[in-house]
Amino acid sequence: MKVISTATPLICSFALLGGCASPLHASFDPAKYDRMSCVELNVAMGEVAKEMSATAITRGKVAKTNIPDWLWGARRVASTVTARQSAKIERLRQQEAAIAAARRSKC
Numbered sequence: 001m002k003v004i005s006t007a008t009p010l011i012c013s014f015a016l017l018g019g020c021a022s023p024l025h026a027s028f029d030p031a032k033y034d035r036m037s038c039v040e041l042n043v044a045m046g047e048v049a050k051e052m053s054a055t056a057i058t059r060g061k062v063a064k065t066n067i068p069d070w071l072w073g074a075r076r077v078a079s080t081v082t083a084r085q086s087a088k089i090e091r092l093r094q095q096e097a098a099i100a101a102a103r104r105s106k107c
Helices: 002-018 038-063 074-106
Strands: none
Touching: 038 074
16 A cells, blocks of 8 residues: 555656646647737747746756656656657747748848
8 A cells, every 4th residue: 555655746747747748749830920929929929938948948857757666657657758848849839940040031
């Protein structure tokens, strides 16, 4: 019983840190950046950078978590969460590149 009670908070923390409730394949429309003003593009760039930074911090925390050997499947959960965070960072980089291209052509 002690094993289950100590494992539950660790598994719950992986779920919370991983952002499993967030959409896995959120897409963005690069054409919407063509309709934005320079100020709106700057704000959008800041929001994307802030989200990318927060995601990278979360990915690092999950990757550096010391997982006990007796907790079956926890390493697989940690690697899955890390892979999802890496994919999210890649999508944010693409979004940042689209905003930067719109800023170069407009501002």
